Amino acid sequence: MIAALRTPRGLVTALLLVALAVLPLLTQAFDQRYLLSIGTRIVIWGIAAVSLNMILGYGGLVSFGHAVFFGIGGYAVGIMGHHGVTSGWVQWPVALAAATLWAALVGALSLRTRGLYFIMITLAFAQLVYYIGGGLEAYGADDGLNISRSRFPGVIDLRDKASFYWLCLALFCATLWFCSRFANSRFGLVIRGAKSNELRMQALGFPVFRYRLAAFTLSGAFGGLAGILLANEGAYVSPAMMSWVKSGDLIVIVVLGGMGTLFGPLYGTIAFFVLEEALPPLLDLFRKGWGEYWQIVFGPLLVLIALYARGGIDSLLGKRDG
Amino acid sequence: MAEPLLSTERLVKRFGGLVATDNVSIEVRPGEIHALIGPNGAGKTTLVSQLTGNLAPDTGTIRFAGRDVTRLPMHARVRLGLARSFQITAVLREFSALDNVALAVQAHAGHSFRFLADARRDERLRAPARRGLEAVGLGHRADTPAAALSHGEQRQLEIAMALAGEPALLLLDEPMAGMGPDESQRLVTFLRALKGQRGMLLIEHDMDAVFQLADRITVLVYGRAIATGTPDEIRANEEVRRAYLGDEAA
Numbered sequence: 001m002i003a004a005l006r007t008p009r010g011l012v013t014a015l016l017l018v019a020l021a022v023l024p025l026l027t028q029a030f031d032q033r034y035l036l037s038i039g040t041r042i043v044i045w046g047i048a049a050v051s052l053n054m055i056l057g058y059g060g061l062v063s064f065g066h067a068v069f070f071g072i073g074g075y076a077v078g079i080m081g082h083h084g085v086t087s088g089w090v091q092w093p094v095a096l097a098a099a100t101l102w103a104a105l106v107g108a109l110s111l112r113t114r115g116l117y118f119i120m121i122t123l124a125f126a127q128l129v130y131y132i133g134g135g136l137e138a139y140g141a142d143d144g145l146n147i148s149r150s151r152f153p154g155v156i157d158l159r160d161k162a163s164f165y166w167l168c169l170a171l172f173c174a175t176l177w178f179c180s181r182f183a184n185s186r187f188g189l190v191i192r193g194a195k196s197n198e199l200r201m202q203a204l205g206f207p208v209f210r211y212r213l214a215a216f217t218l219s220g221a222f223g224g225l226a227g228i229l230l231a232n233e234g235a236y237v238s239p240a241m242m243s244w245v246k247s248g249d250l251i252v253i254v255v256l257g258g259m260g261t262l263f264g265p266l267y268g269t270i271a272f273f274v275l276e277e278a279l280p281p282l283l284d285l286f287r288k289g290w291g292e293y294w295q296i297v298f299g300p301l302l303v304l305i306a307l308y309a310r311g312g313i314d315s316l317l318g319k320r321d322g
Numbered sequence: 323m324a325e326p327l328l329s330t331e332r333l334v335k336r337f338g339g340l341v342a343t344d345n346v347s348i349e350v351r352p353g354e355i356h357a358l359i360g361p362n363g364a365g366k367t368t369l370v371s372q373l374t375g376n377l378a379p380d381t382g383t384i385r386f387a388g389r390d391v392t393r394l395p396m397h398a399r400v401r402l403g404l405a406r407s408f409q410i411t412a413v414l415r416e417f418s419a420l421d422n423v424a425l426a427v428q429a430h431a432g433h434s435f436r437f438l439a440d441a442r443r444d445e446r447l448r449a450p451a452r453r454g455l456e457a458v459g460l461g462h463r464a465d466t467p468a469a470a471l472s473h474g475e476q477r478q479l480e481i482a483m484a485l486a487g488e489p490a491l492l493l494l495d496e497p498m499a500g501m502g503p504d505e506s507q508r509l510v511t512f513l514r515a516l517k518g519q520r521g522m523l524l525i526e527h528d529m530d531a532v533f534q535l536a537d538r539i540t541v542l543v544y545g546r547a548i549a550t551g552t553p554d555e556i557r558a559n560e561e562v563r564r565a566y567l568g569d570e571a572a
Contacts, residue, residue: 178437181437181438181439181440182437182438184440184441184442185436185437185438185439185440185441186428186434186435186436186439186441186444186447187434187435187436187437188437188441189421189425189428189434189441189442190425190428190434192416192417193414193417193425196414196415196416196417197412197413197414197415199376199412200408200412200413200414201414201425201429202395202396202397202400203374203396203400203405203406203408203412204400204425204426204429204483204487205397205400205401205429205430205487206397206429206434207395207397207398208397211434211435214435
């Protein structure tokens with residue numbers, strides 16, 4: 001534990017986690033409520049990024065529809081709330097089950113394909129749900145649906161921003177913990193071996209499809225959890241939360257942070273949100289109105305990472321020891 | 323005679339107009355080393371691919387350990403005890419040598435739906451894997467990434483992986499390819515020591531190795547098995563000499 005702090009990676013990671021842990025105290029002290037809302041979205045997106053990293057980073061499966069789990073988790077909460085089912089004890093398990101089921105279905109079909117076809121099929125399924133969401137007149141169609149936050153009477157009040165933030169952070173840490181165990185477990189090694197050489201793994205006697213399907217489903221479940229939290233964060237769901245742009249953002253986050261590394265998604269999510277928030281005002285300093293075009297700076301930055309730091313931000317923090 | 327471990331019956335595989343496997347019936351007996359030889363393009367790899375389940379034959383059957391496995395997927399055949407090494411070295415390059423063999427052990431240790439315990443500290447996987455590495459002479463390279471091993475060492479690693487599941491039959495697809503004479507000779511010695519314990523189907527271009535090791539040899543030419551017999555019989559076979567061996571083994 002202490003030895004880990006002596007490496008740049010350990011130190012940076014520890015500082016980031018400590019900063020996240022005390023964020024509500026800081027934002028309260030400096031009266032910056034908006035920052036807490038960004039922090040909340042960072043840890044929620046962090047959960048989704050860690051879950052995508054399990055299949056994309058460790059498994060080599062480029063799923064281009066991961067934001068669909070934001071939508072399914074979110075809409076499940078929203079629709080139940082709309083019909084008066086506001087208890088989180090009912091909403092959350094149902095939402096998780098819906099995301100898990102959908103992941104199992106999509107995985108069962110898409111994992112029979114490889115490479116570009118896999119990318120296109122996962123995208124197609126996500127778009128399908130996206131358009132269904134936009135067609136749900138009863139639930140606001142494209143405009144989305146205002147919802148009330150899930151209720152856990154006597155346990156936690158999600159309307160309290162700080163409590164909600166800490167819940168999200170705790171779930172993020174739990175997801176990270178699971179991923180750290182998963183990565184070196186028997187299951188994780190099969191998934192990583194199949195990324196390295198699928199045919200070899202089959203020739204060793206592993207039914208690779210089955211393991212990948214389980215990983216895809218698991219990843220979808222954690223994605224659904226992120227969706228539940230995202231809906232509660234904004235008290236709002238809309239098809240936009242599962243547009244292909246969000247799926248792309250998630251891939252960018254995982255690649256930016258470092259694919260197949262434990263803390264890569266954490267670095268990636270923080271970098272992504274900080275740049276998204278900081279670049280526009282910075283550019284506005286140069287000339288009023290330039291801030292709108294912040295992606296002109298963000299894009300080339302990603303290109304530089306792709307060209308010169310193949311392992312993402314994680315690789316900038318020094319060599320890995322295993 | 324004992325029932326053969328592996329047998330094919332009138333196996334046919336066509337690619338368009340080309341008959342890559344033409345009515346091939348072969349048998350590998352328990353514990354024997356059966357070599358498959360033939361010129362380039364004779365269809366050796368196509369035949370092996372059907373045996374492992376990589377390719378489905380058009381007609382004919384494959385029996386292994388007393389059951390019809392013609393339509394069984396690759397991983398299921400492996401579980402029955404049919405292991406293989408690859409012609410083009412196929413190790414998990416990002417993993418250490420020990421990890422590679424440990425995964426092979428894991429494949430035979432029941433299902434791998436275990437999500438939390440650290441497999442790299444699991445002695446039930448590590449100890450047999452270490453023994454397997456030592457058996458092929460790679461004990462000192464356990465922690466080296468497979469990608470950093472020499473070509474010959476990677477071939478040895480392949481064999482350690484194939485043996486990890488204690489298979490009844492080992493398919494060796496050109497195990498000596500790209501090896502130096504010393505490495506080849508060491509592998510020959512190692513394989514000979516295994517003889518009698520496991521059946522082996524050996525595809526190999528190195529005729530010295532084949533004639534040293536094989537109990538029986540099948541010669542494949544243009545997809546057809548033109549002869550099967552002991553090394554002496556094959557050496558003496560006129561048709562084989564004409565079609566293939568020629569001056570090489572005269």
